[in-house]
Amino acid sequence: MIIRTPLFIIFFLCxxxxxxxxxxPYLSKINVPDSLAVKSYPILRTEFFAFFKDDMTSVDxxxxxxxxxxxxxxxxxxxxxxxxxxFYLVLAELRNNDFDLFDYILNFTKENNLLxxxxxxxxxxxxxxxxxxxIDMSLQLxxxxxxxxxxxxxLSNKWTLKNFIGVLQINYGxxxxxxxxxxxxxxxxxxxxxxxxxxxxxxxxxKNILASVRYSIASSYFDIDSLDAASxxxxxxxxxxxxxxxxxxxxxxxxxxxxxxxKQKKYLEGLEITNQYISNDYEKGDEELSHxxxxxxxxxxxxxxxxKATTSFLTADSLFVAAGSDYYFxxxxxxxxxxxxxxxxxxxxxxxxxxxxxxxxxxESLGSIKESVSNGVVSMYTIPELTAEKELLIHKLEKEKSxxxxxxxxxxxxxxxxxxxxxFQYRKRLIYKKRFDNLxxxxxxxxxxxxxxxxxxTSTSEATIKSSPPQLKPTQTDKIKxxxxxFEDTLMFxxxxxxxxxxxxxxxxxxxxxxxxxxxxxxxxxxxYINDLRINHVLKLLYSSEKIRTYTVSALAKEVGFxxxxxxxxxxxxxTGLSVTYFIKNLEDIKEVSAKEKGDNVIDFLERINKTG
Numbered sequence: 001m002i003i004r005t006p007l008f009i010i011f012f013l014c015x016x017x018x019x020x021x022x023x024x025p026y027l028s029k030i031n032v033p034d035s036l037a038v039k040s041y042p043i044l045r046t047e048f049f050a051f052f053k054d055d056m057t058s059v060d061x062x063x064x065x066x067x068x069x070x071x072x073x074x075x076x077x078x079x080x081x082x083x084x085x086x087f088y089l090v091l092a093e094l095r096n097n098d099f100d101l102f103d104y105i106l107n108f109t110k111e112n113n114l115l116x117x118x119x120x121x122x123x124x125x126x127x128x129x130x131x132x133x134x135i136d137m138s139l140q141l142x143x144x145x146x147x148x149x150x151x152x153x154x155l156s157n158k159w160t161l162k163n164f165i166g167v168l169q170i171n172y173g174x175x176x177x178x179x180x181x182x183x184x185x186x187x188x189x190x191x192x193x194x195x196x197x198x199x200x201x202x203x204x205x206x207k208n209i210l211a212s213v214r215y216s217i218a219s220s221y222f223d224i225d226s227l228d229a230a231s232x233x234x235x236x237x238x239x240x241x242x243x244x245x246x247x248x249x250x251x252x253x254x255x256x257x258x259x260x261x262x263k264q265k266k267y268l269e270g271l272e273i274t275n276q277y278i279s280n281d282y283e284k285g286d287e288e289l290s291h292x293x294x295x296x297x298x299x300x301x302x303x304x305x306x307x308k309a310t311t312s313f314l315t316a317d318s319l320f321v322a323a324g325s326d327y328y329f330x331x332x333x334x335x336x337x338x339x340x341x342x343x344x345x346x347x348x349x350x351x352x353x354x355x356x357x358x359x360x361x362x363x364e365s366l367g368s369i370k371e372s373v374s375n376g377v378v379s380m381y382t383i384p385e386l387t388a389e390k391e392l393l394i395h396k397l398e399k400e401k402s403x404x405x406x407x408x409x410x411x412x413x414x415x416x417x418x419x420x421x422x423x424f425q426y427r428k429r430l431i432y433k434k435r436f437d438n439l440x441x442x443x444x445x446x447x448x449x450x451x452x453x454x455x456x457x458t459s460t461s462e463a464t465i466k467s468s469p470p471q472l473k474p475t476q477t478d479k480i481k482x483x484x485x486x487f488e489d490t491l492m493f494x495x496x497x498x499x500x501x502x503x504x505x506x507x508x509x510x511x512x513x514x515x516x517x518x519x520x521x522x523x524x525x526x527x528x529y530i531n532d533l534r535i536n537h538v539l540k541l542l543y544s545s546e547k548i549r550t551y552t553v554s555a556l557a558k559e560v561g562f563x564x565x566x567x568x569x570x571x572x573x574x575x576t577g578l579s580v581t582y583f584i585k586n587l588e589d590i591k592e593v594s595a596k597e598k599g600d601n602v603i604d605f606l607e608r609i610n611k612t613g
Contacts, residue, residue: 024072026091026101028065036066041074048087061094068094085109085117089124097128119148119157123164130168139168155197159188163213170220182217186210204244211240211249215256222260223330230260251282259295267299274299287327290319294331301338313338317358328365336362349397356390435577436586443543472513472520480517483507493533494561500526531571534560539576542587549584556580 036044048067051059068091075083085105092101102125109118122145129138142165149158166181188194189210198206218233234256241249254277261270274296278289297312313335320332336359343351363383472480484507487493492506503526504514518529538560541548551559557568572580 024076026088026098026104027069027072028062030062030066032066032070036070041071041078044071044074045083048090059094064094065091081108081112082114082117085112085114085121089117089121092124092128097132099125099128102128115148115152116154116157119145119152119154122148123157123161126164126168130164135168135171139165139172142168156199159185159194159197163209166213167216170216170223175220175224179217179220182213182220186213186217189213207240207244208246211237211246214240215249215252218256222256222263225263227260227264230256231264234260247282251277251280251284254280255288255292258292262295262299262302265302267302271296271299271303286319286323290316290323290327291329291331293319294329294335297338298331298334309338310342313342328362333359333362349393353390353393353397356386356393360386360390432578432582433586436583439539439576439578439583440543443539472516476509476513477517480507480509480514481521483509484517488533491537493530494537494559496558496561496563498530498561531562532575534562534568535571535575538572539583542584549587553580 039047044067048064048071051064051067068087072084072087075081075087085108088101088105088108092098092105095101102121105121106118106125109115109121122141126138126141126145129135129141142161146158146161146165149155149161162181163185166178166185169175169178169181171178188197189206194201194206201209214233214236218230218237221227221230221233234253237249238253238257240246241253254273258270258272258274258277261267261273264270274292278292278296293312293316297309297316300306300309300312316332316335317339320327320335336355340352340355340359343355360383363386487503487506492498500511500515504511507514515526518524518526522529524532538556541559542556548556548559553569554565557563557565560568562568562571569580572578572583576583
């Protein structure tokens, strides 16, 4: 919502031109150059006031100071005390409200019975106090100046002061009296009497000042929650802005109209206008945007759009800080209240203390908190309650900090453990990777070369067995060997419930001879022999077929004859040193290859696994 400097103030400063020595203090110590000193008094005087009519931010202050010095010296010599006072008034304005100089001018005009200029100096000093946020001093001086204007009959000053006093009363908290004074000023401008009061003002200037008065009334009604009256007055502003194509007042209308609608809980309509105000190209100050983002947050809160409300309120707060943290408005209380509760929900103690401090500062700045805020939520806080809550939070924070050392130590211990675990896991992954790579190489060679015999690495146990004398007759050995080859080539080991006795019948021998042969020639007992055949076969299937890799562990177990997945997984890990899932996962980049369906004997992994960890 826009904040406006009353236009009548600017208008008043220009009115110094129409207001019909002793020592010379408060003048520049720099010598006046000859180029200025040779000019005639009337020309120099005209140039001086022409400067004053310009935008003061673009004026060469040194040139103006030197012209003022020369003019004051000449006016003093000619005893033109009225001009001396006028020139000093301009210099006081130039020097950003030099209050000592204002006091000198007031003494000078009073001593020389220049009552109109004394009255003008009072108003100038009051305006300076206003710009320095010293509202009480400004109001005191303005009311004193108003009494002089009534005595002197200076209608131009009287109504300028009436306007100014109305604005000051509103700023000082006496809104009803302020609005009453502004309405009196409005009546002068709407009845045409203004032409006889401000005789040097154009119709355009008068319309603009009337718009300024009406905007002040509208924003004052907004502040005291007389929203229908505020809406009526802001619509008058819109009519003026549209008729005269006044971009400044069109922007002002959007800011205040959106805020009025949001206060009326017409959230969607208010948001549309407020968002239009925020996004338009017209230049706005941080304090204006802070107010509008606060109104936006109230609307989002009313629509239960919590995240958007939080964002808007945080933006309003940051802009408030950027504006200098001295622009307080009613909705700022609701902004701080909302953010305080937001950080309570998050458990952020530091932020809670921050916003409690801001709420205390708000209360100390504006006095007692209003009974209700703009959206009807009853205020729940007073300074003692806010201070007590803040002290509790500080105590809690100190308690948390007192135990933080133990927490830091625990954190360091856990961090060290975490590092050790990470190193262990890393080494474990390297071992698994190496095992997988070795296993992959063995499988590739087996499939590529169509090897039907076991892959051996010259096992110590095998060397011992080959050197031991045979205990079976050659005819029995050959018969069992041939039978087992048929058993392996036909993948009969993938059937469930194979026993030593059932296999002995298939081979054509007895259980004792078969067990002896397997123990001697295969270096394994019967159970390990069967399970090794199965694992060897499933490894080949997994390496060769992408489809098989999609099977579950239970399905793979059934595929190769295991009665349950747990037994299958245990034997797979025993032989390969890897889990089934790890092996399958690391085969994902291997395309399907042709697999030899016969000669699928057991791969002797034992020594290889021992070597790789």
